[in-house]
Amino acid sequence: MSGEEFVPLSLTPLLIGTFAAIACALPGNFLVLRKQALIGDAISHVVLPGIVVAFLLTGAISTWPMMLGAAGAAVVAVVMIEAIRRLGQIEPGAAMGVVFTTMFAGGVLLLEQTDTSTVHLDVEHALYGNLESLIWLDATGWSSVLDVQALAGLPPELPRIALTLAGVILFTWLFWRPLKISTFDEGFARTIGIRTGVLGMALVITAAIAAVAAFDAVGSIIVIAMFICPPAAARMMTNRLESQIAWSVLFATVSAMSGYVLAGYGPLWLGGADAVSAAGMIATVSGLLLALAAVFGPCRTRAGAPGGA
Amino acid sequence: MLELATVQGVSVEEQGVDYSPLAIRGLTVSYGQKPAVFSVDMAVQPGAMTAIIGPNGAGKSTLLKAALGIVSPLSGLVTVFGQPLEDQRARIAYVPQRASVDWDFPTRVIDVVLMGLSRQLGLLGRVRARHMARAMDCLNRVGMREFSDRQIGQLSGGQQQRVFLARALAQDADLYLLDEPFAGVDAATEKAIIAVLKSLKEAGKTVVVVHHDLATVTDYFDHVFLINTRKVAEGPVAQAFTAETLQAAYGGRLATAQIDQISRALG
Numbered sequence: 001m002s003g004e005e006f007v008p009l010s011l012t013p014l015l016i017g018t019f020a021a022i023a024c025a026l027p028g029n030f031l032v033l034r035k036q037a038l039i040g041d042a043i044s045h046v047v048l049p050g051i052v053v054a055f056l057l058t059g060a061i062s063t064w065p066m067m068l069g070a071a072g073a074a075v076v077a078v079v080m081i082e083a084i085r086r087l088g089q090i091e092p093g094a095a096m097g098v099v100f101t102t103m104f105a106g107g108v109l110l111l112e113q114t115d116t117s118t119v120h121l122d123v124e125h126a127l128y129g130n131l132e133s134l135i136w137l138d139a140t141g142w143s144s145v146l147d148v149q150a151l152a153g154l155p156p157e158l159p160r161i162a163l164t165l166a167g168v169i170l171f172t173w174l175f176w177r178p179l180k181i182s183t184f185d186e187g188f189a190r191t192i193g194i195r196t197g198v199l200g201m202a203l204v205i206t207a208a209i210a211a212v213a214a215f216d217a218v219g220s221i222i223v224i225a226m227f228i229c230p231p232a233a234a235r236m237m238t239n240r241l242e243s244q245i246a247w248s249v250l251f252a253t254v255s256a257m258s259g260y261v262l263a264g265y266g267p268l269w270l271g272g273a274d275a276v277s278a279a280g281m282i283a284t285v286s287g288l289l290l291a292l293a294a295v296f297g298p299c300r301t302r303a304g305a306p307g308g309a
Numbered sequence: 310m311l312e313l314a315t316v317q318g319v320s321v322e323e324q325g326v327d328y329s330p331l332a333i334r335g336l337t338v339s340y341g342q343k344p345a346v347f348s349v350d351m352a353v354q355p356g357a358m359t360a361i362i363g364p365n366g367a368g369k370s371t372l373l374k375a376a377l378g379i380v381s382p383l384s385g386l387v388t389v390f391g392q393p394l395e396d397q398r399a400r401i402a403y404v405p406q407r408a409s410v411d412w413d414f415p416t417r418v419i420d421v422v423l424m425g426l427s428r429q430l431g432l433l434g435r436v437r438a439r440h441m442a443r444a445m446d447c448l449n450r451v452g453m454r455e456f457s458d459r460q461i462g463q464l465s466g467g468q469q470q471r472v473f474l475a476r477a478l479a480q481d482a483d484l485y486l487l488d489e490p491f492a493g494v495d496a497a498t499e500k501a502i503i504a505v506l507k508s509l510k511e512a513g514k515t516v517v518v519v520h521h522d523l524a525t526v527t528d529y530f531d532h533v534f535l536i537n538t539r540k541v542a543e544g545p546v547a548q549a550f551t552a553e554t555l556q557a558a559y560g561g562r563l564a565t566a567q568i569d570q571i572s573r574a575l576g
Contacts, residue, residue, distance in 0.1 A: 033414065089340070177432060181424050184414045190379045191403040192428055192480075193395070239460035241415045299415075299460075 003142040010260070012136045016158050017222070017260055017282060020214035021252035023165040024226035026172050027207040029241070029248050032231045033183050036092045039078065039204060040227035042100035043211045044220040046077035048107030056114060063156070067216055074208035077103055082201055131218050131260070131278040134158070157217040164213035171206050172245075175199065180241055218279055225283035226252055233290040236297030251293075255286035328391050330355050330484040330515040331376060336385030338368070338375045344383075345371040349540045353484075353517055358510050359532040360520040362550075364559050367537045369519045370406065370488050377403055377486065389484065399428055402482035404473045406489050412462045418472050419457040422447055425479030447478040450508075452501050467498030474502055485509060487518045491525075503529055526550055 024040065031037045050073025054065040077099050084095040138144065138153030145151075172179070182189035182196045189196050207227070214223045234247035259282030264275045294300055331353040338346040346368040353359055361369045375382045378394055389397035402425070422444040423436060430436065448454045451471040461469065470490055477485055485506070491499050506516050506529075520526065526533060526546065533550045535541035535558040542554035 033411075174432065177427055177430065180416075181427060184416060184421075185405060185410045185424075187374065187377075187379045187405045187409060188403060188424070188476075191377045191398065191401060193398045235415060239415050239462075240417060240420070244415050 004140060007141055007144055008136050008139040010264075011139070012155055012158055013131045013134050013278065014257060014260055016134050016155070016161050016217050017131055017256040017278065018253050019158075019161045019165045020218045020222060021226045021230070021256040021282070021286075022249055023161065023168045023210040024207075024214055024223050025230040025248045025252035026168050026245070027203060027210060028227040029231040029234070029245055030179055030183050030203055031207060031227060032235065033241075034092070034200075036096075036204070037228045037231075038093060038096055039081070039207055040211055040224045042077060042081065042096040043074045043208050044215065044224060045100045045104040046073050046107075047212060047215065049073050049103055049110055050107075052107055052110045052114065056110075063216065067212060070215065071209060071212045073103065074212055075205055078204035078208050079201065082197075082204060086197070131222075131282075132264075132275075134217065161213050161217045164210055168206060168210050171202070175202070179203065218282075221283045222256075222279050225286045226255075229283075229286035229290045230255065233286075233293035233297070236293040236300040239299045251286065251289050255282050255289060259283070259285040328355065329353055329388075330390055331486075331517065332388045332391075333372075333376055334386045336372070336375055336387070337383045338371050338380060338385075339383055340371075344538060346375060346382075346536070347538050349385075349536065351376075351534060351540065351543065353515060354532050355515055356510065356513050357531040358506060358516045358518070358529065359534055360518050360526055360530040361534045361536060362520055362523065362526065362558070363536040363541070367558070369536060372536060373403075373486055373488055373517070373519055377401070400483040402477035402480040402485045404477045404485070404487040404490055407466060407470050407473065407492065409488075412464075412469060414461065416461055417457070418448065418453065418459050418461055418464070419444055421461060421472050422457075422475045422479050425476040428480075444475075444479055447475040448472075450478055450505055451475045465495070467494035470494050471498055471501060474505060478505070483514055485514060485516045487516070489519050489521060491520065491522060523555070 028037065028040070031039055047070035050069035050071070051066050052069075053073075054069025055061065057069075058065045080099045081092070081095045084090070084098060085092050088095070134155040134157055136144075136150075136154055138150040140150070178189065178194045178199055181192075182194050182199055186196050211223050211227075214226075230248040230251035231244070233251050234244045237247045238244050260278045262285065263278040263281035266281070267274060267276055329352045331351070333349060333351040336346055336349045336351075337344055345366075349368075349372060351372070361372065363369050371380060374380045375385070376387050376394075378387075387394050390400060419441075423430075423440065425447070426436075426440050426443065430440065445454060445457060448457055451474050453468060453471050453475060456464065456468065456472075461472065464472065474487075474490065477487070487506075490502055494502070506518070509516055518530070520530070527550065530546055532544065533546055534543045535549065535554050537558045537560070541558040542549040542551075
């Protein structure tokens with residue numbers, strides 16, 4: 001494919017898909033180890049009331065207020081999940097189940113009570129992005145990458161997700177050591193002065209922000225898959241958290257890139273006529289990579305239940 | 310020494326300097342309606358090895374966790390070397406119950422021991438040769454040097470316990486608090502651990518151990534602290550570890566035969 005075709009049509013979706021995948025996979029590593037990986041699923045439901053409230057306040061369907069509403073709802077949800085988990089001393093899955101079903105149901109009620117008959121408020125279209133549509137029509141070829149005028153026409157999802165990814169990387173790098181210690185041994189972490197409650201909250205809020213930015217760009221299916229599949233597959237490739245992070249980034253990148261290409265060209269190669277959903281294909285590839293790692297990964301055996309002696 | 314009558318809300322300074330490595334006053338912890346630890350006072354003897362003893366569910370681990378700020382007490386005052394806990398964190402090393410962590414966590418033995426050096430390393434400090442040497446030395450002291458590259462899940466229970474002890478050694482603390490370090494470990498590990506703890510005591514450190522094996526109390530420890538939600542007895546083994554105090558702590562849960570046996574062992 002020539003640059004004239006690739007840059008306007010495929011470069012930005014590829015970058016956005018990859019950035020979104022990595023931004024979710026990085027915190028996903030810790031969430032999987034903390035048995036909180038379903039938080040991606042929870043967040044994808046709780047953004048509904050946030051979007052409806054943002055619509056009620058602004059009266060218009062526009063991206064920024066809705067993203068802020070979604071992010072606000074996601075943060076409220078993760079704070080509630082953490083609070084219920086700690087105060088009620090119950091497992092994280094149960095806390096998530098309680099919070100996200102309640103908030104989602106509240107969002108549905110709110111939507112029903114609101115007069116949206118004149119405006120078509122559809123969550124799928126208001127927030128959940130469509131990767132194939134994020135094209136860069138101002139680009140004419142590789143030279144456009146340095147062309148200020150053409151760059152101004154970039155889809156706004158690209159800088160948004162790039163900024164989010166930078167924030168996620170910064171958070172992971174800065175708090176690497178306390179995150180690792182408190183994920184492994186929370187009691188010990190407390191005794192050396194790590195504020196594990198605050199750190200745990202910061203982790204889920206980071207994940208929530210990454211999820212909302214990724215929803216906006218690529219849709220919920222990728223987000224839910226990327227929180228779980230690349231980190232879980234990476235866990236079976238290595239016994240060191242440092243290498244696990246690297247593997248998860250690699251798996252996220254491979255899923256996003258190959259998923260996008262397969263969605264666009266796979267059906268043609270098979271003699272079909274139409275392309276399939278890139279988001280769906282990316283999530284499917286990440287699931288297949290997880291399956292491969294589960295069968296062939298070198299570190300896939302569980303050592304045994306703790307305290308089994 | 311510990312004043313019996315303490316007024317809540319009075320600051321440490323006003324009560325006078327208390328040099329006990331770990332002093333607890335009026336500690337009450339509750340997980341629900343029923344208190345797990347009720348109004349407990351404790352003054353750990355400096356430079357001694359103290360066993361915290363009591364029946365299952367008596368609040369032994371909870372007492373330790375509350376003293377360390379891992380669980381929040383309803384009330385009570387904790388001082389470490391006469392200072393507030395937060396100022397003395399660097400002088401405390403804690404060994405949690407082995408079963409409290411997921412040993413499938415992707416990390417190696419050496420990485421766990423290096424966690425004991427995290428105060429020196431800070432947020433972003435690099436692990437240098439001297440940190441590695443110190444961690445290896447600590448592994449050596451518990452006889453686990455050759456396991457440094459193993460994934461922690463590949464170890465036996467006793468080996469895992471020794472790795473936890475090595476991490477505590479790396480902290481180079483003055484007060485060592487261990488929660489059931491002998492639970493479910495092999496005889497060789499038990500011997501190795503007690504040797505290390507005795508060497509700590511000889512170096513002037515203070516050691517407090519939540520312990521469940523009444524038969525080894527007199528061999529291993531100088532002091533005992535008996536608890537059954539409330540404090541039952543505290544003092545040197547010869548005075549506080551008697552048939553009467555055990556009966557008071559364990560009630561019907563300790564068979565008379567066991568008490569007779571312990572009485573005979575105590576002479």
